[in-house]
Amino acid sequence: MNPTVRVATAITGDDEPALVSGLATVPGIDVVRRCADVTELLACAASGVVESVVVSAALRGLDAEALDRLRLDGVGFVVLTGRDEPEAAARLARLGVEHVLVSGGPPSVVGQALLAAHRSPGPALGHGQPRAALARPVPLTDPEPLDPGVGRVVAVWGPTGAPGRTTVAIGLAAELAGGGASTLLVDGDTYGPSVAQSLGLLDESSGLAAAARAADRGSLDLATLAGHAPWVGERLRVLTGVTRPDRWPELRAGSVRAVLELARSLATWTVVDVGFCLEQDEELAFDTAAPRRNGATLSALSVADVVLAVGSADPVGLQRLVRGLGDLAELRDEPPVVVVNRLRAGPVGTNPGRRVRDALRRYADVSHPVLVVHDQASLDAAMLNGRTLAEHGRGSPIRQALQDLVLRLAAGEPDRPREDQQLTV
Structure with a gap:
């Protein structure tokens, strides 16, 4: 039996309730915290309460430093962009975000991305040799x-x-x-x-x-x-x-x-x-x-x-x-x-x-x-x-x-x- 991954959400807009409800039905996903802002999200990550997070790209304060804090804490993350925001995807790519999805998609897809992000959150200070x-x-x-x-x-x-x-x-x-x-x-x-x-x-x-x-x-x-x-x-x-x-x-x-x-x-x-x-x-x-x-x-x-x-x-x-x-x-x-x-x-x-x-x-x-x-x-x-x-x-x-x-x-x-x-x- 696969272990359950504890997840926090920090979603802006009207899609948040549907996504949280949908994630509750995804095997291996347990939504334990719904965060209002980046500060609360980082606090959850630092405390070890969560192992993976899904967050909106438009969330105020979601920048390179915040993403680096998540990496340092070993927390995987999935970032959701708006339906018509191609520039946001390009910005996230420059920030090294691997798992980027369009908001409003099937919760099962988001859940699989959260599981993948948990397995490989990426190095916090990955500079090679x-x-x-x-x-x-x-x-x-x-x-x-x-x-x-x-x-x-x-x-x-x-x-x-x-x-x-x-x-x-x-x-x-x-x-x-x-x-x-x-x-x-x-x-x-x-x-x-x-x-x-x-x-x-x-x-x-x-x-x-x-x-x-x-x-x-x-x-x-x-x-x-x-x-x-x-x-x-x-x-x-x-x-x-x-x-x-x-x-x-x-x-x-x-x-x-x-x-x-x-x-x-x-x-x-x-x-x-x-x-x-x-x-x-x-x-x-x-x-x-x-x-x-x-x-x-x-x-x-x-x-x-x-x-x-x-x-x-x-x-x-x-x-x-x-x-x-x-x-x-x-x-x-x-x-x-x-x-x-x-x-x-x-x-x-x-x-x-x-x-x-x-x-x-x-x-x-x-x-x-x-x-x-x-x-x-x-x-x-x-x-x-x-x-x-x-x-x-x-x-x-x-x-x-x-x-x-x-x-x-x-x-x-x-x-x-x-x-x-x-x-x-």
């Missing part, structure tokens, strides 16, 4: 046209203390673009977004927030994403961050993830500057779905094919980096590529490269960090002119490490240095 995307060498030049979904995502993370995440992200994106690849630079920092200011761009509106809102509504497509990511150089686009840190709720985890996945079809490389904080314990303090300030960062890290962990070459910065690598290891199985920024003799003594390597090997089991020599004069000049180092600091030693990293990324081996790499200070 990110590093597997780097298994084959990736050319720096773009295919013509860019094949859908083949682009690579690089997340640039670092612990608290401003170790230079944004500097590395901007520099890396500029070098990738300079090497001939279309590149998208994304400011996903919800604490201190600064890509727009660093490049001399107006920050009156956030490109990433606008794209995330479109993803939330299911209206994000390639043309919309490109429209929110203006060109700032040859082959380099930018999605600017939130204009103020208190606007972080605009960057929902599911929406940011959808933006980055679509970015794979817009650019060969997507470089994401993310926030420092990796805490994900909001739900320990709330009885219902909690706001997640770090959701954008965690989504970027989960989507990324490779993560750069940036630390500063001084005793405090290295200690924070070592501790942060431990936190990062709890989120990703694959180790990050460690980048030590601001390498100089002052804080660590003579032969700083050897000292930093020895410390990381001893305390973090990191054998091949990327060492970025400090060059404050070039950074200041680039910041003053709102330019990248590739444009306004061509002779800077910082570019040597970034160009080496570009070659390693293109070869699909980001954690293997070149044999001839020699960095001295």
